[in-house]
Amino acid sequence: MKVYLVGGAVRDQLLGIADNNTEKDWIVVGSSSAEMLDLGYRQVGKDFPVFLHPGTQEEYALARLERKTSVGYKGFEFDTSNQVTLEQDLSRRDLTINAIAQEADELFDPFDGQDDLNNGILRHVSDAFNEDPVRALRVARFAARFKKFGFKVAHQTHQLMSQMVTSGEVDALTPERVFKELNKALSYETPSAFFKVLTACGAYQKVFPSLDNQAHQNHSNSFEFLDNLNTNKAHIKFSIWLKDEKRRNIKALCNTIKCPKQYQQLSELSSQFCQFAQGFTNQSSNEIFDFFIKTDALRRKDRFEDLLTVFQLLAIDIAPIKHLKDLLKDIDISKLDKLDIGKAIQIERRLIIDLFLKTTKK
Structure with missing residues (x-):
């Protein structure tokens, strides 16, 4: 049994980001559900075994492989046998910069995530990327979070995202997940990249169908008004994003993505009274x-x-x-x-x- 720190905590450490909000995710290789329970971990995962550490309450997941069985991010079958290797687990992750593992001071980087970190590239690990529609939102969100570091989406990754729109995979996104990723993107200093990336691959129109998309056809110039605002409140940025939308469009959007009333009420008032x-x-x-x-x-x-x-x-x-x-x-x-x-x-x-x-x- 071996335990590795993976994902965002390793990535942010390599970028020199001290972010207390970055959760620590751990992968356990060569173990089983029975052994984890015997060690005092508490199982919380329903679709695949995820366990809470008895002391820190951080999440520990058994290394796994996955096979696509239906549309959407829940359409997978998982193999969590103790024969699954660390590299096999990392191979199913979304981006190379999130597929780096660490044990003590040793890094395991089979997909050259460190090179992409150094070059500011958001690149998919494998073609399996397009099997999970949430990944399109995550790439756009990472583009927003790391815009200040000069990160860009790799051309091949952009192509896969466009294919996900064309194939209808993006249509399987759940309202809750759309709002979650949107809300995180709005919390960053430069959320414009989130909307621009989605617009460039055609996902903006799919994810936010009730909005007037004509204003954002030229994605190279749109949404910049959202960057570097003197507020960290996502609901205020949400309202500024929608300031030029009709109230009925805002209401339809908020009903679709099931956002809190605070967001809907403020954005409707902003749209109604900004010019006033x-x-x-x-x-x-x-x-x-x-x-x-x-x-x-x-x-x-x-x-x-x-x-x-x-x-x-x-x-x-x-x-x-x-x-x-x-x-x-x-x-x-x-x-x-x-x-x-x-x-x-x-x-x-x-x-x-x-x-x-x-x-x-x-």
């Missing part, structure tokens, strides 16, 4: 009153702050919006008519908006 906010002080009193009602600015404070952040990241001056919101929030209710307090508050807010506009336009 650009000319805020030129809007009518009624339009501004409706804006604060529809955004529920005074009750949903956190969401409204996120909306203002979206505006600000799009170079919109939010100072007048914030100032007016504060004026509306600080109404002295004790001085209003108590017989119909709701109506009295509305009247007072309209008076405040009218005065604000008169003062602003002087």
Whole structure:
């Protein structure tokens, strides 16, 4: 029985990345489920044996081979006999940079992953790459994560991704996995590469069919507005990504990929009011009153702050919006008519908006 550290932890170590979020994955060669259980590991895998270490709770998987049996990333049969070698296990992985194993200080790199790391290449290990549609998303996500290091997708890998789109393999992606990979990509500094890679191979239109794809036909220039934004909040970047989409398209997308309500609500509001906010002080009193009602600015404070952040990241001056919101929030209710307090508050807010506009336009 031998244990090797594999995948992201080895890759990031070789790249000199200190990332506490990188999980450690371990491969066990020459063992069995019975032996792992005897050693105190707890089995958690249903499709193939994965075990949690009794101390660290890190994942240990038996070395395995796989055979494609149907479409989708679950359409595989696995062989986890103790005869499976380390190289055989590494051969089924997606990219060469993720197919490096380490035991103590010794590296095992049968597919030249270190060369691809040094040359900034995202290259598939074998033609079996196109049997799992999730790999198309993962390559795009890695392109986003490592864009700052100058990584590019190998031409042959791009061709395989295009074949996955043509064959319909990409159609088997589950909503949960699409959102998971999208959300991770948006958490990086340069998420534009994720969308550009998917657009280049034709997967963008398949994965996000409800969106207006005409705007991104020239993938070499699109999506750059998402890079190096002064926020690490994925739902804010999600809203900026969709800022030019129609609300019905956003709703259809969010229903399809089953994203959290926080994402859908903020992106719909951003799409609806970005242009409005650009000319805020030129809007009518009624339009501004409706804006604060529809955004529920005074009750949903956190969401409204996120909306203002979206505006600000799009170079919109939010100072007048914030100032007016504060004026509306600080109404002295004790001085209003108590017989119909709701109506009295509305009247007072309209008076405040009218005065604000008169003062602003002087």
